[in-house]
Amino acid sequence: xxxxxxxxxxxxxxxxxxxxxxxxxxxxxxxxxxxxxxxxxxxxxxxxxxxxxxxxxxxxxxxxxxxxxxxxxxxxxxxxxxxxxxxxxxxxxxxxxxxxxxxxxxxxxxxxxxxxxxxxxxxxxxxxxxxxxxxxxxxxxxxxxxxxxxxxxxxxxxxxxxxxxxxxxxxxxxxxxxxxxxxxxxxxxxxxxxxxxxxxxxxxxxxxxxxxxxxxxxxxxxxxxxxxxxxxxxxxxxxxxxxxxxxxxxxxxxxxxxxxxxxxxxxxxxxxxxxxxxxxxxxxxxxxxxxxxxxxxxxxxxxxxxxxxxxxxxxxxxxxxxxxxxxxxxxxxxxxxxxxxxxxxxxxxxxxxxxxxxxxxxxxxxxxxxxxxxxxxxxxxxxxxxxxxxxxxxxxxxxxxxxxxxxxxxxxxxxxxxxxxxxxxxxxxxxxxxxxxxxxxxxxxxxxxxxxxxxxxxxxxxxxxxxxxxxxxxxxxxxxxxxxxx
Ligand code: SAH
Ligand code: SF4
Ligand code: F3S
Numbered sequence: 001x002x003x004x005x006x007x008x009x010x011x012x013x014x015x016x017x018x019x020x021x022x023x024x025x026x027x028x029x030x031x032x033x034x035x036x037x038x039x040x041x042x043x044x045x046x047x048x049x050x051x052x053x054x055x056x057x058x059x060x061x062x063x064x065x066x067x068x069x070x071x072x073x074x075x076x077x078x079x080x081x082x083x084x085x086x087x088x089x090x091x092x093x094x095x096x097x098x099x100x101x102x103x104x105x106x107x108x109x110x111x112x113x114x115x116x117x118x119x120x121x122x123x124x125x126x127x128x129x130x131x132x133x134x135x136x137x138x139x140x141x142x143x144x145x146x147x148x149x150x151x152x153x154x155x156x157x158x159x160x161x162x163x164x165x166x167x168x169x170x171x172x173x174x175x176x177x178x179x180x181x182x183x184x185x186x187x188x189x190x191x192x193x194x195x196x197x198x199x200x201x202x203x204x205x206x207x208x209x210x211x212x213x214x215x216x217x218x219x220x221x222x223x224x225x226x227x228x229x230x231x232x233x234x235x236x237x238x239x240x241x242x243x244x245x246x247x248x249x250x251x252x253x254x255x256x257x258x259x260x261x262x263x264x265x266x267x268x269x270x271x272x273x274x275x276x277x278x279x280x281x282x283x284x285x286x287x288x289x290x291x292x293x294x295x296x297x298x299x300x301x302x303x304x305x306x307x308x309x310x311x312x313x314x315x316x317x318x319x320x321x322x323x324x325x326x327x328x329x330x331x332x333x334x335x336x337x338x339x340x341x342x343x344x345x346x347x348x349x350x351x352x353x354x355x356x357x358x359x360x361x362x363x364x365x366x367x368x369x370x371x372x373x374x375x376x377x378x379x380x381x382x383x384x385x386x387x388x389x390x391x392x393x394x395x396x397x398x399x400x401x402x403x404x405x406x407x408x409x410x411x412x413x414x415x416x417x418x419x420x421x422x423x424x425x426x427x428x429x430x431x432x433x434x435x436x437x438x439x440x441x442x443x444x445x446x447x448x449x450x451x452x453x454x455x456x457x458x459x460x461x462x463x464x465x466x467x468x469x470x471x472x473x474x475x476x477x478x479x480x481x482x483x484x485x486x
Contacts, residue, residue, distance in 0.1 A: 013044035018052035020073065023060025025223050025260065026116070026194070027093055029174040030157065031058045032167060034092070034119055041123050045165075049077055054088045054126055056112075059095035061189045063362035067095055074107045081109045088112065088129045092119060094193035097139050098366065104135045115139035116194060117155035117179075140195055148196065155180055155195030164215050169414045171218045171452040177205050177244065178224030183263065185290075186301045186369035187330060187361060190225055197225070199232040202239045206247050213253035218452065219412055220254055226263035228271055242274040249278045255454060256280055256412060256437065261328075262287040265304050267312050272319040283320045284354075284439040287312070288328035292347030293340035296333055299373065306347065313351050324354040324438040331389060332361045332382030334373035341385050348392050352400060354439065355465065356393045358386050394464045401440070401462040409436045409467070411457050413450045417443045436467075444469040 017038050021031040034056065035045060049055050055077060060066040074091070081089050090112030091103050097115030104110060111129040114122055117140035125136040140154035156179060164170045181190050182197040209220055222244075224230055230241045241259070248257055257280050264287050275281040291297050294305050316323050329344055348356060360382035363375040411434035420431040432446035434455070442457055443466060450471070457469035 010039045011042045013039070014042045015044070015053040016046040016051050017043040018046050018049045018055045019058065020056070021058040022066055022070065023058070023062065023093065025174050025221070026176070026225075027058050027060060029176060029223060030093065030116055030119055032174075033157065034058075034122055035165075037120065037123055038126075041126075049080060052087065054090065055081075056090045056092055056122075059091060059093040061094040061098045061193055061364070063359065064364070065362065067099075070095060071106065074110065078107075078109050086130065088126050090114060090122070090126070090129075092116070092122070094189070097193045098189060100139050101137060104137075110135075112136045113139070117157060119157060143192065143195070152180075152196050152198050155198075164217075169451065170216055171412065172221065172414065173212045173215075173217045173219075174221050174223050175205065175208055175212065176200065176223045177259075178227060178230050181225035183226060183303065184301065184368065186299065186373070187333065187364065187367060189364040189367055192366055194225065197229070199224075199230050199239075201234075202232055202244055202247060205244065206251070209248050209251055209254065213251050216253075216452070218254065218454070219256040219258065220248065222248075222257065222259040224259075225261060226266065227259045228262045228268075229266045240271075242268075242271045245271075245274050245278055245281060249280050254280065256282055258282045258284055258439070260286045264289065264302075264309050264312050267316065269315060269319065272316060275323075276320050282437050282439065283323040284326075284437070285316060285323055286326045286328075288357075289347060289351070290328060290330050291333065291336075291340070292344035293336070296336055296340050299335070299369075300330075300333060301368070306343070309347070310350070322438065324440070325351065326354045326356060326439075327351070328357045328359065329389060330359050330361050331385035332377035334361070334369065334375055334377070336361075336377055336385075341388075345389060345392055348389060348396065352396050353393065354400070355397055356389070358389050358393070360386050397464040398462065401464065401467060404440070404459045404467055405462055407459050408456050408472075409440075409442065409459060409469075410454055411436055411442050411469075413446070413453050413455055415451045416448060419443070440467055441465060442467045442469050444471055446471055 019031055019035060021027050046052050057070055057073060059070045077089060081087055088111050091110055092114040093116055096113045100113060103113045112125050114125060118138035121138045125138060128136050141151045167173055178199050180195040180197045184191050212220060228241050232239045245257060262285055267287060275283060289309050290300055290302055292306055297305060316325060363370050413432055413434040416430040417433035428447050428449060430448055431443055432450055433441060433443045435441055444457055456472050459467050459469045461468040
C-alpha cells in the first residue's frame with residue numbers, strides 16, 4: 001500500500017448500488033470503502049433494492065440476532081432477485097467470513113460472499129457474477145490455514161479509498177488504525193471474523209488523516225477492536241497509541257481526535273497524560289468492562305479483575321478529572337448467578353459511566369465459550385437483567401447530565417437531528433444535532449448552515465442521553481426566532 005493518496009475523478013454514474021450496513025463502526029467504515037470503490041465503476045447509491053443493479057449486505061456475527069436479521073432481509077429479496085437474475089446480490093462482512101459457503105447453501109440465490117479482508121475484490125466479483133459465474137466466494141484465511149504472515153495479509157483491507165458522501169456528515173470520519181484482535185475473549189467471534197491483530201503503519205494512518213482533513217473533516221475517530229493496544233514495530237522503533245495521537249495532533253484542520261474501543265489493561269498512564277495534554281483529544285473513553293464479577297471475567301478470559309478495572313477508573317479520574325467513560329456489558333453469560341449480576345450493577349453505580357451498552361449473552365459457535373460452557377441462563381432472566389442494568393445506568397446518566405444545565409458547551413455540529421429527519425423538516429431552519437467533546441449528544445433549534453461548525457451552546461434541558469440547548473446568536477448563526485421575524 002502506498003503512503004500517498006491520489007484521487008481520480010469518478011466516471012458518470014450509470015448503475016445503482018443498494019447497501020445495507022449493520023454491526024460496529026468497522027462495518028460502517030468498510031461500507032464507505034466499498035461504495036468509494038464502486039463509484040469508480042460508475043455506481044451511484046440508491047435506497048431502493050428495486051432500482052439497484054447490485055444489492056450488498058454488510059453483516060455482523062457478534063450476536064445470533066444480527067445474523068438472523070440478515071437472513072430475514074435476504075429472504076425478503078429472494079423474489080426480486082429471482083425475477084431479475086441480472087441483479088447481483090452479495091453478502092459481505094463478518095457473517096460472510098464466518099459462514100462462508102454455508103450462506104450459499106441456506107440462500108442459494110445469493111451471488112457473492114465476501115469477507116471483511118477481501119472487500120477490494122468486490123468490483124471484480126460483481127463483474128464475474130454479471131457474466132453469469134455463480135456463487136463467487138472471497139474470504140480470508142482462517143486462523144489455522146497457513147503461516148501467520150499469509151493469514152494477516154489475507155485480512156488486510158484497502159483503507160485509503162475514502163468516500164465523504166457515504167459519511168453521515170463530511171466533518172467526521174472513522175480511520176482504522178488496527179485490524180483484527182488476538183484477545184480471544186471466550187464469548188467473542190471477532191478474532192475469527194477479523195483475523196489476527198495488526199497495527200497499520202503510522203505513515204499510512206497520517207497520510208489518510210491528512211487526506212480527510214483536506215476533504216474538510218474536523219473530527220477523526222480512530223478505530224480498533226482494542227485501539228489503545230495499538231503498536232507498530234519498524235526495526236528498532238515502536239509506535240504506540242500515544243505517539244500516534246501526537247502525530248495526528250499536528251494536522252491542520254483536524255479539531256478533534258477520539259478513539260474506540262479501549263481495552264482496560266492497556267489504558268496506560270502515558271496514554272491518559274497524552275489525552276490530557278493534547279487539546280484536540282476528546283476526554284471521552286469507551287472502555288468495556290463486560291462484567292462486575294471476577295468469576296465471570298475469568299470465565300470470559302478478559303485478562304483483568306474488577307480491582308484492575310477500578311484501579312484504571314481511579315487513574316482516569318486522577319489524570320483527566322473531566323473524562324467521560326462509557327462501557328459495554330454482557331448479561332446472562334454462562335453460569336452468571338444473581339449475586340454475580342448484582343456485582344455488575346454495583347460496578348455501574350460505582351463507576352458512573354456516561355452510558356453503557358448492555359447485551360444479552362448470545363452463544364457463538366466457533367468460540368471457546370460455546371465449546372466449554374453451557375448457555376444456561378434462561379432468556380427471560382437475561383432480558384430482566386438487561387432492563388435492570390439499563391435502568392441503573394439511565395438514572396446515573398440523567399443525574400450526571402443535570403450538571404450541564406445552564407452550562408455552555410462547545411459542540412461540533414453534525415447536521416439535522418434524527419427527530420428533524422423523522423418529522424420531514426425541510427428548509428434551512430431545523431432541529432440540529434452535534435456532540436460535545438466528551439461525546440454527549442446535544443440538540444437545538446438551528447440552521448443547516450451551522451453543520452461542520454464548532455459552536456458554543458447553552459444547555460437548557462437534559463435527558464439521560466440527550467442535552468437540549470440554545471445556540472448563542474452570532475451574525476453567521478442567526479437563531480430561529482430572528483429568522484422567523486426577519
Ligand atoms: N473489541 C471490543 C468489542 C467488540 S464487540 C471490546 O473488546 O470491547 C462489541 C460488544 O459486543 C462487546 O463489547 C460485548 O459487550 C458484546 N458482545 C461480544 N460478543 C458477544 C456475545 N457473544 N453475546 C453478547 N454480546 C457480545
Ligand atoms: Fe472480542 Fe475481546 Fe477482541 Fe473485543 S477484545 S474484539 S470482545 S475478543
Ligand atoms: Fe460485528 Fe464484525 Fe463488528 S462481528 S461487531 S461487524 S467486527
